[in-house]
Amino acid sequence: MTTIKTKPSDLDRPTSGSDVGLPVRRSFFRRLTFAAGGVAAALASVPIIGYFFRTPEPTTLPWIDLGPISGFRKGETRLVTFDNPLRQPWDGVTAHTGVFVRNEGAIAQNGAQFLVLAINCAHLGCPVTWFPESGLFMCPCHGGVYYADGERASGPPPRGLFQCIWRISGGRLQIQAPRFPTLQDTLKDEPKSA
Amino acid sequence: MTSWLSKIGDWFDARLSFRGSLLPILKHPIPKGAAGPMGWWYVFGSASLTLLLLQILTGIALALVYVPSADRAYDSLLYLNYDQPLGWFLRSLHYYAGSGMVVMVLAHMTQVFLQGAYKYPRELTWLTGVFLLLCTLGMFFTGQVLRWDPDAYWGLAVGGAMAGRVPGVGPQLVHLVFGGPIIGGAALSRFFALHVFIIPGALLLLLGVHLWLILTRGVSVPPVPGQLVDPKTYDAAYEKEVHDKGVPFLGDAMLKDAFVSAIAVAVVVVIAAIVGPKGPSGPPDPTMGGANPRPEWPFLWLFALLSLSPPSWETFIMLVFPLMLIAVLLAVPLVSNRGERAPSRRPVAVLGVVVIYTLLGILTYEGTASPWSPKMNAWSGDPIPEHLLLKTPPMELMGAAVFQNKSCRNCHAIDGIGGRRGPDLTSVASRLTRDQLIDQISNGTPGGGNMPAYGKEMNPGEMATLVAFLSRLRPDGEPPAQQPTHDEPPKHEPPVQAVAGRRPLATAPRP
Numbered sequence: 264m265t266t267i268k269t270k271p272s273d274l275d276r277p278t279s280g281s282d283v284g285l286p287v288r289r290s291f292f293r294r295l296t297f298a299a300g301g302v303a304a305a306l307a308s309v310p311i312i313g314y315f316f317r318t319p320e321p322t323t324l325p326w327i328d329l330g331p332i333s334g335f336r337k338g339e340t341r342l343v344t345f346d347n348p349l350r351q352p353w354d355g356v357t358a359h360t361g362v363f364v365r366n367e368g369a370i371a372q373n374g375a376q377f378l379v380l381a382i383n384c385a386h387l388g389c390p391v392t393w394f395p396e397s398g399l400f401m402c403p404c405h406g407g408v409y410y411a412d413g414e415r416a417s418g419p420p421p422r423g424l425f426q427c428i429w430r431i432s433g434g435r436l437q438i439q440a441p442r443f444p445t446l447q448d449t450l451k452d453e454p455k456s457a
Numbered sequence: 458m459t460s461w462l463s464k465i466g467d468w469f470d471a472r473l474s475f476r477g478s479l480l481p482i483l484k485h486p487i488p489k490g491a492a493g494p495m496g497w498w499y500v501f502g503s504a505s506l507t508l509l510l511l512q513i514l515t516g517i518a519l520a521l522v523y524v525p526s527a528d529r530a531y532d533s534l535l536y537l538n539y540d541q542p543l544g545w546f547l548r549s550l551h552y553y554a555g556s557g558m559v560v561m562v563l564a565h566m567t568q569v570f571l572q573g574a575y576k577y578p579r580e581l582t583w584l585t586g587v588f589l590l591l592c593t594l595g596m597f598f599t600g601q602v603l604r605w606d607p608d609a610y611w612g613l614a615v616g617g618a619m620a621g622r623v624p625g626v627g628p629q630l631v632h633l634v635f636g637g638p639i640i641g642g643a644a645l646s647r648f649f650a651l652h653v654f655i656i657p658g659a660l661l662l663l664l665g666v667h668l669w670l671i672l673t674r675g676v677s678v679p680p681v682p683g684q685l686v687d688p689k690t691y692d693a694a695y696e697k698e699v700h701d702k703g704v705p706f707l708g709d710a711m712l713k714d715a716f717v718s719a720i721a722v723a724v725v726v727v728i729a730a731i732v733g734p735k736g737p738s739g740p741p742d743p744t745m746g747g748a749n750p751r752p753e754w755p756f757l758w759l760f761a762l763l764s765l766s767p768p769s770w771e772t773f774i775m776l777v778f779p780l781m782l783i784a785v786l787l788a789v790p791l792v793s794n795r796g797e798r799a800p801s802r803r804p805v806a807v808l809g810v811v812v813i814y815t816l817l818g819i820l821t822y823e824g825t826a827s828p829w830s831p832k833m834n835a836w837s838g839d840p841i842p843e844h845l846l847l848k849t850p851p852m853e854l855m856g857a858a859v860f861q862n863k864s865c866r867n868c869h870a871i872d873g874i875g876g877r878r879g880p881d882l883t884s885v886a887s888r889l890t891r892d893q894l895i896d897q898i899s900n901g902t903p904g905g906g907n908m909p910a911y912g913k914e915m916n917p918g919e920m921a922t923l924v925a926f927l928s929r930l931r932p933d934g935e936p937p938a939q940q941p942t943h944d945e946p947p948k949h950e951p952p953v954q955a956v957a958g959r960r961p962l963a964t965a966p967r968p
Binding site: 316318319320321342344347349350351353354355356357358359360361382383386387388389390391392394396397398399401402403404405406408410416417418419421441442443445446447448 | 863
């Protein structure tokens with residue numbers, strides 16, 4: 264008669280779960296492998312996913328100089344173009360953008376009163392054109408029309424043109440660098456710090 | 458000599474195991490019917506695959522030269538078009554083979570749908586096919602962005618504005634799509650990565666699954682009216698059909714595929730050579746106004762649907778409707794995976810296909826014509842036809858000048874020429890009296906509809922001459938509009954305000 268010698272560890276074989284029948288040491292390494300795999304995957308994927316979904320956003324918007332206020336005749340609307348400082352160095356001509364500036368006339372204590380309108384239609388972002396003869400902004404895409412003060416006149420836009428934040432500094436008109444405006448993120452909103 | 462060759466062949470096969478692995482796959486049995494005349498219905502999938510291979514080849518070739526940088530992309534496109542030998546042809550071929558691929562994928566899907574090939578046990582083949590269609594369309598959209606002309610730039614703006622409407626996360630989404638606060642180099646790099654890495658990666662992965670499913674689930678038997686799909690008995694019957702009567706794919710069936718693929722390649726090559734590359738239409742300068750971005754042709758129908766629907770439906774059509782369409786496509790094999798397969802016994806399916814393609818055709822035509830877009834240069838570019846101005850008294854001539862100056866022409870045609878956003882005004886005097894004309898021009902469409910209120914933008918003199926001109930335009934033989942005789946409301950009643958509470962109305966000047 265032969266006696267079966269059992270190793271001490273065999274007595275500790277788990278009796279339930281996926282490790283049934285495995286020696287304790289093997290089942291420990293098995294679990295350790297899963298844990299190591301999980302940690303490795305997390306270590307690699309968290310920064311990779313973060314890289315994909317986080318893009319730098321300026322917390323304060325730089326000011327852009329549009330020129331001396333004497334350069335804007337009262338009642339006149341014109342397109343002022345500039346290089347957007349929110350650009351990347353390799354943005355090329357796409358960083359060159361513009362806003363419509365309208366000098367609405369002097370208001371006693373405030374000095375000159377300006378209206379600075381984004382070029383993007385409030386409907387779907389197409390570039391509006393100013394028609395001085397008819398005093399209207401028109402959008403070529405779906406026929407959005409705005410009055411000289413930027414208020415919606417007709418067509419599908421749900422609101423008036425987006426307005427840039429402006430200031431007068433040292434007799435010069437300055438605006439906060441405009442980002443791409445949308446219905447939920449107008450130029451009047453401060454950028455949310457990410 | 459031949460023994461030498463076969464010895465070399467044997468040497469390689471002993472290592473590659475081609476005869477043992479790949480050959481049986483190519484020779485997998487298909488139903489006999491699919492190798493006969495009915496097999497001509499089965500060619501569109503492989504034609505799509507062939508054009509995809511052509512797209513990969515031309516895409517790699519273009520990537521050797523194209524610079525995905527916002528300040529250089531446009532130059533590199535011009536270089537491809539004019540300096541790089543045959544660069545123009547490869548750009549053209551990449552575009553037309555891509556178009557051909559969309560056509561072939563749609564033909565393939567239509568055939569699979571009409572012949573019920575998506576039913577049991579090929580539901581997953583259809584589902585991966587739907588995602589393959591989405592990948593193909595995604596390649597078309599991202600490819601257009603890489604053209605980096607005003608269409609690409611402002612197309613991104615439109616896309617961003619749409620994404621910005623997503624409730625809650627809209628702004629973050631726009632930021633993510635553009636890779637920054639403005640449209641520029643980061644956006645182009647993102648779409649380059651989407652076009653050459655992300656979507657092709659997904660596409661090839663899905664294609665692998667799709668082909669695997671075709672091999673393991675088999676090619677469907679050409680439908681026979683009255684032969685119903687029943688998951689309980691289908692597998693056994695298919696096994697019997699294919700093993701008893703089936704033929705290897707490597708043979709007549711593959712010849713048909715190869716023939717149609719060859720025709721497809723030849724057609725896109727000839728079209729590419731004749732038509733030439735598409736764009737770029739100009740540098741992507743955001744300060745150049747008047748850009749009217751149009752989507753590529755597979756999206757024109759959606760563009761038209763969006764433009765023709767009331768503004769209150771827009772957000773729904775932009776954000777929810779496409780998802781609903783995808784859900785419907787995905788639901789097809791889950792809702793009906795059994796029963797009749799023959800198109801002659803499935804009138805609803807046939808009718809559905811006819812209705813869908815008719816709608817897509819009409820909407821695509823409207824998208825090409827886009828009557829909702831004002832003609833931005835019509836005020837200076839489309840003069841009023843001379844024959845309408847012959848013997849016109851000075852006051853009315855002045856009115857014609859006012860008509861041009863006030864950009865009325867951008868939206869209103871005269872004698873069929875001009876914008877088509879508003880009605881043609883040649884015979885407006887047959888519809889509206891002078892007072893109604895003044896009212897319409899001063900106040901626009903009530904409630905801020907499609908016409909702006911010109912009350913503040915015109916002085917009484919301009920209004921008088923303009924109305925005189927429009928009243929005179931009426932063609933001979935058409936009676937003038939009559940004043941309504943029944944309970945006429947007082948003419949000086951304040952009309953509806955254009956935008957309530959915002960814009961005080963100018964009193965309509967009287968001529």
